[in-house]
Amino acid sequence: MTKKQILRRFLDQLEKDLEAITVSAKASFATATDDEHRAEHKYDTFKLESSFLARGQAKRVDDLAGALESLRMLPVKTLPKGSPVQLGALVRLKADDGSARTLLFGSAAGGETLLVDGEEVTVVTSRSPLGEAVLGKMEGETFKIKIGPVLQTFKVLSVT
Numbered sequence: 780m781t782k783k784q785i786l787r788r789f790l791d792q793l794e795k796d797l798e799a800i801t802v803s804a805k806a807s808f809a810t811a812t813d814d815e816h817r818a819e820h821k822y823d824t825f826k827l828e829s830s831f832l833a834r835g836q837a838k839r840v841d842d843l844a845g846a847l848e849s850l851r852m853l854p855v856k857t858l859p860k861g862s863p864v865q866l867g868a869l870v871r872l873k874a875d876d877g878s879a880r881t882l883l884f885g886s887a888a889g890g891e892t893l894l895v896d897g898e899e900v901t902v903v904t905s906r907s908p909l910g911e912a913v914l915g916k917m918e919g920e921t922f923k924i925k926i927g928p929v930l931q932t933f934k935v936l937s938v939t
Contacts, residue, residue, distance in 0.1 A: 782857070785869065785895055789850060789883065789888065789902060790850055797844060846887035858938060858939055862917070864913050864914055868939065869881070870883075870913060873933065875931060876931070880901070881898050881899065882903045882910075883902050885904055887902075890902065908924060913933070918935050920934070
């Protein structure tokens, strides 16, 4: 699957997530503002809790909409051999324990993951520890990063 197709799948996934959370946010807002749910006694906090939920979901809607807009502008050109990891790069890593990771270096939606042809691809941004560590590295380079209590070594297998 090409980088462009992988990005399209991430965009599709985020669009579905945005649609679902928007529906939930509207329902939570309706519940929070419905007079039928006014407090019946001083310990009845249902309406207050509903308003907190609606506010959190509205924030998630804003975050997803921003991530979608940012990823839509992501450059998806094929990088020439010898290019460093940069925005829009598809990066394959191998850990010292033999495990492999595939990253799409994005501007937003860090941590989003999907399965592509049996391979897990994760969006990583420069704001994450792994993104910061791999940014600027080139094919064949190794780097170390502490993930939880473990110091891991990764080798960059490819940058496309």
